[in-house]
Amino acid sequence: MGGLREVAAPFVVPGPSGVALRTRLGQLTDADAQVLRRVGAHLGALAGRDLKTRCRHALVHDAGAWAVRKRELTPLSSARWAGAITRATHDQWALARRGALAHIRSLEAGVRMITHRLSLPVGSRGAKKAPGGYRSRREWHAKARRLRVLEDRLTRERADWTAGRVHVVRGGKRLARMRHQLPAAQLTEPQWRARWEAARWFLRAEGESGKQYGNETIRISPDGEVSIRLPAPLKQWANAPHGRYVLTGRIRFAHRGAEWADRVAANRAVAYRIHHDTARGRWYLTASWQIPVARTLPLTAALAHGVIGVDTNADHLAAWRLDPQGNPMGSPRRFFYDLTGTTGHRDAQVRHALTRLLHWAKACGVKAIAVEDLDFTAEKTREKHGRKKRFRQMVSGMPTGRLRARLVSMADATGIAVIAVDPAYTSQWGAQHWQKPLTSTTRTTTRHDAASIAIGRRAQGCSVRRRAAPPRAHQSDVHGHRTAQAAPKALGREGTRRRLPGPRTRSVPPDAERTRATRTPNTVRDVRSERERVQDPLLLTD
Structure with a gap:
């Protein structure tokens, strides 16, 4: 058991802490789609500007700087839109920060592994938990060069981490790089441009308990009517009072729809997100809210x-x-x-x-x-x-x-x-x-x-090890019950059983010691047969 690591105890995984439902925004007119595009593009530009400001603040950002960011965005949108944008950009910066730390740890692991393998002789075999040396001198030199590349990259990443710099691409780095590989992605430039613009739109609003239907920015009634609070520069597109735009189509959640309707009717917070699938030409709406974690x-x-x-x-x-x-x-x-x-x-x-x-x-x-x-x-x-x-x-x-x-x-x-x-x-x-x-x-x-x-x-809580079945004569209750499993507290029950000589079950009859003590060895001469061959002299007298 010396080379085995300690096995952690099992545990019950806690339940989910939130719910997310998605449905399609159907029966939209061209005017509805045009308004959604204008609102998404306008708020997306504000989100990109705010993300740039947040990245510039780096590690010196505090509550005062957050209030300034929100105050600058409010005249161009609304107070609730500004709050949603600032929280979303801060979360995106924090996610990039965690990704940078994970990248640094990956680079450190790579540097340690290459350094270890370079220190071993070429062609040496590895062990179970660590690889051996490289196969040839050519591979050794290639890995030595790669080690220098990883060390330089690690130095830059550590400097960015210390300074609080992050590298973020709104819309996704993979989609941005796809612009240079359009034939491989089987996309034309207009198709890629549509996907890129849709990925950079911002159409999400956080819920607020106590407000009508749980959300003042994107409001959905229990019967499925969707209305959006337009930003200040786009108020001329409103078709409802208080600068709101009501979509033509109505939505319905096929999954957990009754739960969503009860929550909306009680004016409890529900967050919404609207996004556009350019490949299918469809609009979708996602509703989410927090739920108390069920008792484990x-x-x-x-x-x-x-x-x-x-x-x-x-x-x-x-x-x-x-x-x-x-x-x-x-x-x-x-x-x-x-x-x-x-x-x-x-x-x-x-x-x-x-x-x-x-x-x-x-x-x-x-x-x-x-x-x-x-x-x-x-x-x-x-x-x-x-x-x-x-x-x-x-x-x-x-x-x-x-x-x-x-x-x-x-x-x-x-x-x-x-x-x-x-x-x-x-x-x-x-x-x-x-x-x-x-x-x-x-x-x-x-x-x-x-x-x-x-x-x-x-x-x-049982041992993984399975004991071998006893012989047929010992499998009945005549000789007592024989369990086929290791005891819960048996020492070494998680390891491999030691190989001992003897019968398969290593069982000894209860009278074995007495039999060994009374048994005559085969190497001793039989005294009785020796006496029969010698004639008694008393029998020859009269």
Whole structure:
């Protein structure tokens, strides 16, 4: 057990803290679309100007500077629009700041790894937890040059971090760089220009409890009527009192619509965002609000009806149901998904796989799903794995964060708890202890299926190790009950059993010591047979 790291205890993942619903803004006239474009472009220009000001302030920004920013934007929009813009730009600056710190840590990890591998002899083999030296002198020199590049880049990033400088692109850096790769992106310049302008628009408003329908800027009535408070320079486009514009079409939320209607009718805060999909030519509206985090179900209560262990892989979820004692029941299930294609297609694939998983859990009556608490931030670096490009692509493509967040949100609606466990050694020990015993002529158990059993047993507090079955004579109650599992507090229960000589079960009969003491060795001569061969002299006398 000396080389194994300590396994963290499982815990129940807290439920979601917010709700977001999306619907389409249908039945819009050309005048409605024109007003939305004008408002989005005007507020987007103000948001870009405010973001520039916020980045200029860097680390010396305070509440007074924030008030000045809002005061400058109010005459050009409104007080509520100005508040929404300043908060959005501050959040964007903070997100860029966190991204810069993550980039610095990634560069530091790359510098450490290259330095370590350069210090090893060329061609030396690596260990389990650290790679060896580079394969050739040519690769060694190439990595030495890359080390200098990373060190210079790290120096610049550290200087920007100390000074509070961030690099932000409104609309997205990827979309901005796509302008130079239009043939590869299969876009024309007008199509890219439309996407770029729509991405830089600003049409979002935060809710406020106590106001009519929970939002004064973008107001939606319970019957679906949408009205927008126009900025001051665009008041001439208003078609309703108090500088408001009412859209022709009405909206309806197919999912949780009753909950949204109750919240709006009670004048509770609801935030709205309007965005335009240029590829489809459609307008969408997203409503969101905060909800109190539900009380976390105790771990013992969640595991009262068993658990379903889920192993996350690059193309499927491997799941197996366990009873309350930790024994696998039935056959494993696999829920496949395809993560190629567009972002919407990938998200839909993950959502459909989780829906099938939750339907199966509900049909089984299980109240808990165990997943690994995965974090691949340090496992997908280019410098650590080097030539293993397919492995890095596989790890990078696994939707660990998105899958867990969506699973928690979807499971909360069905009353199923999500338990996160430490992912250490689940695949290795699961394959070692469970893959072969559960493989038969009619069922092929994969390594991922065995890992799902290890995940489920770890969530239940049981050991991953499975003891070997006793002989046939010892499997009945005649010789007493023989459990096939390690005790919960057995020392070394998470490790590999030591190899000891003797029978398979290492069981000794109760009278073994007495038998050994009375047994005559085979090397001693038989005294009785020796006496029979010698004639007694007393028998020869009369």
